[in-house]
Amino acid sequence: MILKSLEARNFRQFRDIELEFSTDSDRNVTVIHGQNGSGKTTLMNAFLWGLYEDLRSLENQDQLVNQGAFLETDPGESVQIEVVLEFEHDGRHHTVTRRHTVQKRSEDDQIGQVIDEELTVEYLNEQGEVVEPNTELRYIRQIIPRDLSDLFFFDGEYINDLSGIDNQGEIREAIRKMMGLTILDRSTDHLEWVEKQFREELQNAGGAELQELINKQESKEEEQQQIEQKLEDKKRKKARIQEEINDISAVLEQLDETAELEEKRQNLQDRISDLEDHKQSINSKLEAQLSKNGFLTYAMPAFKETAEDLDELREAGEIPSELSNEFVDDLLESGECICGRELVEGTPHYEEVKGYKSTVNADGLDQTAIKLISHFTQIESATEEFKKDTDELIEERERVDAKINDLRGDVDDIEVKIEELTDDFDDYADETGIDWDEQDIQSPSDLQAARQEKQEEKSSVVKEIGKLEDKIEILDEEIEDLQEEIDAAESEKREANLARKRMQTAKAVRQDMEETYEGFQHTVRERANKRVSETFEDVITSDYEARITDDFGLKIYDPNYDQALPVNKSRGERQVASLSFIGSLVDIARERYEAEEDYKFFSGGIYPIVMDSPFGSLDNQHRRDVSETIPQLANQVIVLATDSQWEGPVKESMLDRIGRQFYLEYEQHGGAHGTPMTTVREETVAAKEVQ
């Protein structure tokens, strides 16, 4: 199907418009843009209404008739709403016209009453004759099944549904519709009904005993079905718990490593703290030295010059060269000479010192000079010691400083590693969507407890699964036994036998079809998966991969973690994945249509993509990526976009693919009697600027 044109008359705010779409295979994009509220969604609905009489995402759906036209109409008179869609299909030119005649019932009636509905489908056959198929509706649905309209005429909301985190339902449904598997689904339901009919026949044919056996068997089968349902639920639960356990284990692994580094860092910090204490004690010693003897260096010239002067005084005779009597007495009394020798009365040394006693009376200067001179030696050595001790202390302090610096470097290295691990962990926690607050997790031990709890939960589910499987097995045996009894009871009844055979055949066919159905679904899933991942890879510049999982989830994987990303963390990527998915289905349908092989359920087809505001949640980069890819997936693309979505990356990327371009001009009071009206203006397609 290639859309040629759309005409809408008295359809909502469209009084009378006509659009011709691009059918060029290179420039296969038609753009229709306008401000918010200008009528894009209404235009999308014109397609759906024309083909299926459907309306979607439209407010006040009753009020379909153009308000201006209705105000101009007198009560009792009527207005025609009309949508004419022309398209090419299978080499034939088709015209679909849907027309509603709406009568105005009173002066203030704004909705009216539909008094006539008309649908005509015409095509030109090979001889150029106009042909009208007998069953218009069925004919349209053969061309583009109504079920599939979601896939080819979609809006941002559908993209959101597809990209939802629990999207298995939507994805499975889309694949089912696309491959015509709904036919199988319906056939299975129908066969079940047939089986039931034959069973009833069998019941009627058998006696009371047989009837009872059949009732028993039915009740057992029903019980078994319920248990199987429960079993499926439990298996899903088990898989989900296992996934949670894996998440927690991965986080714990990161935390262990961090804790080890934290301990190392603490040890180093303790050592630094000890060294700083040591440094402080060195400083205290230096302070004590400075306070006690620091001044000696500055005073040294005074000491030395005084010594010189005293010498001169002595030479001038102003200070006696002998020791004063008092000083000698002091020495004798103390029992120790200034040279350190012991002075014991009666020894020669004692007598020698005693001999120094002078008969001359020493005056104050004499004594002071002697005391000073006796201190000079000590002062000199104290000054030397001060220099030596402080030098040693300063050297030791430098060594301590160097060690502290080394250790601080080690601490910095560890902190960088911890920070990297923490960042990794945060990224990981973000990407796995683990909500610590929600799970009341404050520490690694809480996390371990949470994992333990999950493991216990899983064990209990595994036990329940075992019990259910046992029950099913027992029921299988019971049903088989009952079947044998039934077979025996009815064997004599030919009629019953025939009914039984028919029932069994219906059952076998149904089971076969169910298997086929499952198989088809998965075959298509695999094909779609391949296409989606290829398309996604082309579009997305990051390392992420899109896959359709075994249970039909459209998931995005970070190959670094092999973990599906939750929807809120990567909305852009998920929406791109959804668009890739639709594009892939359209591509598969085209491939099937062009293939020589005759497919059983769905022969495919050429379908356009009509998108209403699909770029809403995408950032500029993703808008650009999607705009470049989508035109390659479908033969024809019609984009309905707001001006703000259209301007920028979307326009730039599609410029070379645009065949026709329209602007929706909305006037709040532009219609009759000041009613809202939208007109369509074709714009010149701008050529891409040469760089």
Add this chain to the structure above:
Amino acid sequence: MADVRIHYRKTDIYERLVDEEGIFDSYVDLFVFAACRGYAEGERDQSDYKGDAEMLWMHFGNKDFHRAAAACIAYQTTNDPNSLMDHEEQLDILAQYASAGADILQDDYGEVKGSPLNSLLNDVKQYEPDSDEEEGGVSALEKLRKDMNM
């Protein structure tokens, strides 16, 4: 003997180096250090050196080196041998040098961020008195010591 006491100018640097930084054990130690620094720099404040703070000779009682420095600096300043015995004069002259020395300390370390211990130590170590005088001093000391048979 009545206790000898004088008034000296206790500037902010006393609080900084004694109370805040704890580099000097007492105001007495810093007073003597400041005086020696003033003397070493040849800076003496003869007019405004008296302040509200008091310095007592008894504080020098068990500090022989302090007493020796006081006596030598006083004597070197007056050139009068009696100064070697006059404790009041020694304290008074020390206060004059201490006043100028405290200003030098204030200029050098008052604005230093953190502890000025290292700067103080460096300055002490780097201080070199005039070499001629030193040599003369050493020989005189040795000679004196020998003459006194000590």
